[in-house]
Amino acid sequence: MANTTQVTLGLIQTTCSPEKQSNLESAEKQIREAASQGAQIICLQELFLTRYFCQREDAENFALAETIPGPATDKLCALAKELETVIVAPLFEKRTQGIYHNSAIVIDSDGTVAGRYRKMHIPDDPGFHEKFYFTPGDQGFVSFQTRYARVGVLICWDQWFPEAARLTALSGAQILVYPTAIGIRPEDREESVKQAAAWKTIQKSHAIANGVFVASANRVGREDDIEFWGQSFVCDPFGELLAEAGDGGEEILIAQCDLDLIESTRQNWPFLRDRRVDAYKDIGKLYLDPDAS
Numbered sequence: 001m002a003n004t005t006q007v008t009l010g011l012i013q014t015t016c017s018p019e020k021q022s023n024l025e026s027a028e029k030q031i032r033e034a035a036s037q038g039a040q041i042i043c044l045q046e047l048f049l050t051r052y053f054c055q056r057e058d059a060e061n062f063a064l065a066e067t068i069p070g071p072a073t074d075k076l077c078a079l080a081k082e083l084e085t086v087i088v089a090p091l092f093e094k095r096t097q098g099i100y101h102n103s104a105i106v107i108d109s110d111g112t113v114a115g116r117y118r119k120m121h122i123p124d125d126p127g128f129h130e131k132f133y134f135t136p137g138d139q140g141f142v143s144f145q146t147r148y149a150r151v152g153v154l155i156c157w158d159q160w161f162p163e164a165a166r167l168t169a170l171s172g173a174q175i176l177v178y179p180t181a182i183g184i185r186p187e188d189r190e191e192s193v194k195q196a197a198a199w200k201t202i203q204k205s206h207a208i209a210n211g212v213f214v215a216s217a218n219r220v221g222r223e224d225d226i227e228f229w230g231q232s233f234v235c236d237p238f239g240e241l242l243a244e245a246g247d248g249g250e251e252i253l254i255a256q257c258d259l260d261l262i263e264s265t266r267q268n269w270p271f272l273r274d275r276r277v278d279a280y281k282d283i284g285k286l287y288l289d290p291d292a293s
Helices: 020-036 059-064 071-083 156-160 162-170 186-210 260-268
Strands: 006-013 041-043 086-096 099-107 113-118 143-145 150-153 175-180 213-218 220-223 226-229 233-235 241-244 251-258
Touching: 006 020, 006 233, 020 041, 020 071, 020 251, 041 175, 071 086, 071 099, 086 150, 086 175, 099 150, 113 143, 113 150, 150 162, 156 175, 156 186, 162 175, 162 186, 175 186, 186 213, 186 226, 186 233, 213 251, 233 251, 241 251, 251 260
Parallel strands: 006 041, 006 213, 041 086, 150 175, 175 213
Antiparallel strands: 006 251, 086 099, 099 113, 143 150, 213 233, 220 226, 233 241
């Protein structure tokens, strides 16, 4: 760990091309730019190597996956070491024949892999057919110590589940990062403002309830039937925005985070202290039938 409590986050909000190599080269360029602006922890968007292929069920898309370690992670590990930055890299992971994950690795500033998270909540909605491609994660909700901070990773659909944020925070995470690919289809356009507002609200609530920083890196641009709404942001443990990107184009978002704010926030809002863990046994049930005896 560095001696300072001041940490600079960098979020990459970008469009994706159909070519993996082009996306990797673009990511390298943007990571270098974020690092030149002082970013110490840099987060790429969900499935950054490809366009969002989950809009349709097509077995040919499994060829887009790669192993971890693999060509992309090797490249990013070398880059992290060169720049002395932490990189959160979300990938379509081929674990073995027939088992694929929506994953993210956390690469420490010395180029070593601090840890890997596999997306736990897998959606299946019109235009988001992820259950066809991804096996749910089996490593639980964890965080990883890096040179600059302890980082917990959750991916996109995980954003909506307070249990995921809570358990990751309880593992010691100081910063929750959410690599994301979320947007709207044309027929949902009238609901887009409400959807984006709800998306921000739920993530801000995770910051407040757990006394942590939250950073969400979303993609932007039109890909087939979905227009991704960008609006990547970073908020502090009070849920106040520290930085926010727009919805119309590519941006590198830079935010300064004072980790001491976690302590002072939790002292004044002691939500973790006052949890009644003895009374939460039913949280492990899918549903509590009000008519059950």
